[in-house]
Amino acid sequence: MDPTKDQLISLYRTMQTIRLFEERIVDLYARGEVPGLAHLYIGEEAVAAGVCAVLTDDDYITSTHRGHGHVIAKGTELEPMMAELFGKKTGCCKGKGGSMHIADMDRGILGANGIAGGGLPIAVGAAWSSKWRATNQVTACFFGDDSSSNGTFHESLNLASLHKLPVVFVCENNGYGISVCQAKCTPVTDVASRAVAYEMPGVVVDGNNVLEVYEAAAKAVKRARAGEGPTLIECKTYRWRGHHEGDPNQGARYRTKEEIQAWKEKCPIERFRKKMLKDRITTKKSLGKIDDDISEAISEAVKFAQESDFPAVEEMYDDIYV
C-alpha cells in the first residue's frame, strides 16, 4: 500500500505542477490575459494529488469551481487547459466553458462545476453507471466544506450508501464558504462526522499531508472497487489566495494575515519536499530539475494559449444540441 519511490516523486510533481500553474495564473489574471473568474487552488494541492494518485485513467472525478488542481492531477494536458482559461478555440472545451467548467471526457473528468454542491449527484450517477455497466470504475467527488450544507450533499450520500455505489466523497475543508467561516455555517466541526447519518465511514485527514490523503484515498478506493460502498474523506486544508483572484487583499475582509501565515507554514509541498529529502528519496538537484521542467511546460502552455485563436463568433451557436 505504501507508495513507491516513483509514486512519491509523482506526487511531488503533481503538487508542484498545480502550484506553479496557479502562480502563473495569478500573473496572467493580473495582466488581463485570463478573463472571468479564477478560483485558485494554491495551498490545497495535496488533496487533488493524493486522491488522483490512487485513481486509474478510467476512473471518474467530479470537480468544483476551484477545479484546476483536480484537472491537472487527473492528467489533463496543460496546453488545452491553459487555452481554455484564455477562452481560446484550442481549449479543452473549445473556449466555451472556461475555468469553472473544464472537462475532459477522455480522462474521466466530468467537469468542474460552477454550482456549489452541483457535482455530488453527478458523481453518484457516474458511480451508478459503473455499477450498471459492470465496470470496475470508481468516482472521486471533490467538494468544499460548505457544500455539505447543501441538500445535494445529503441526497447524494444517502443514495450512494443505499446502493453501495463506488464513489469516494472528498471534502476539501478550507475553512470558508467564500467569506463565511465554517463555524457560521455548520454546527459540526468535522464534516466527516456527517457520514454517520449515512452508514458510511467518515475519515478526517490532514489535507496538507499528501501521504495521509493518499493513504485514506487508497483505502476508500479499494473499498469502493470491492463493492462495499462509499467513504467520506474530509481533508482539512486552507486556500492561500482569496476566494477568487480579485478578492480584496486575499480575503482580508474575513480573515487575518496571521491566520494565512500560519497555514503557509504548513505548506503541503514544502513539507513533502523536506520529508523526501530527509528520507533520502531524492535530491535537491533532482527536485530542482523537476521544477524547471514544470516551469518550462507551463511556459509552453501559456505560449500555446496566447498564440491560439479565439473561437469565431458564429461558433457561439455550435454544440447547443448534439
Next chain:
Amino acid sequence: MREITYCDALNEALRQCMQEDDRVVVLGEDIGCYGGIFQVTKGLLDEFGPDRIVDTPIAEAGFVGACVGAALTGMRPVAEIMFIDFTTVCMDMIVNQMAKMHYMFGGKGRVPMVLRTNIGAGRGTAAQHSQSFHSFFAHMPGLVVAAPATPYDAKGLLTEAIKNDNPVIFVEHKRLYISKGPVPEESYTIPFGKAEIKREGRDVTIVATHALVGSALEAAEQASKEGIEAEVIDPRTLSPLDKDTILNSVQKTGRLLVADEDNKTYGFAAEISAIVAEEAIYYLKAPIIRNASPDTPVPFSPPLEKAYMFGKEALMESIRRLMAYA
C-alpha cells in the same frame, strides 16, 4: 389498428426501449411495485428488476443529478418526476447541469437522458400539484421539450426521446393518461421538430398543445357547421419548434389562435404569437388571440378551478372573434 391508452402507450415505449437496450434504466418515486403515480411504469419492475426500475427516495435533485452523471458516462436514464411542480426542487440539475454540459464542455460530453413529468389542472390538487409551466423548459437552450397529445405521439416521441442523444424534458398531461387511440405494436419514433397538422382548414390556424389539441379539434368540428374551417396544428415538440408549419398555415388563413395551458403571460402562447408577429404580420387579417391559463396559481375550490380551466367553448368564442374581422 388496436387502440390503447396514452398511459399504456408510454409504458410500451419504456418496455420496448428497455428490452432493446440495457443502458436504459428508469429512476423515480413510486415507480416500482406501485407502478408510478399514473401507472406509466406498471409491470416494469417485474420484467426488469429493481436494478433497472429504481424506486428512489424523495430526493429529486439527487436522482435527477444521478441521471445526468449516468447519462454522461454511457447510460440512457429516464427520470420520472411525479408532477412538473416538483421539478423546481431539482432545477439546478436540469438548468445548470443537464441543459448546459454539452455546450460548456465544447461538445465533448453528451447527456442522453429523459426527464418525464406531467402538467394539467382539474384534479382538485391545488397550486403545487396542478401547474403547467412547460414553457419554462422550452426557454432554456440545450433542452428538447416534447409535448405529446395522443397515444400515438406519446409512444413515438418517448421512444425518440430515449434514443436521442440530447437531454429531453418529456411533458405528459394528466387528463390524457386515460385517453385512447390507435398505436402500432412495433417500436417507432417520431422525429423532434416536426409539427402535425391534425386538421386542415382555410380560415383560422389553431396552434394547440396537449389536451387542448383535442379541444381544438372539437371546436373545429363545431366551427365547420357554422361554415368556418379551422386548421389545427400540434407542434408535438415545443423545442425544437417547427416554425415553418405554423407560419405556412398563418400565411394561408391570416388568423391565429394559440391554445396552451401554461399561464398566459410570458408562456408558450406568447412565444408563438411573437414569432408570427415578427415573421408573418402582414398576412394577418385579425389580431392574434391567446387562450391560455389565467395568471394565477391554480386554485383549490372546485368552482374556482373550473373557472381556471378552459376548453372547446373558450376556443369557439375565440374562433368567432377572429372571424369577426373580414
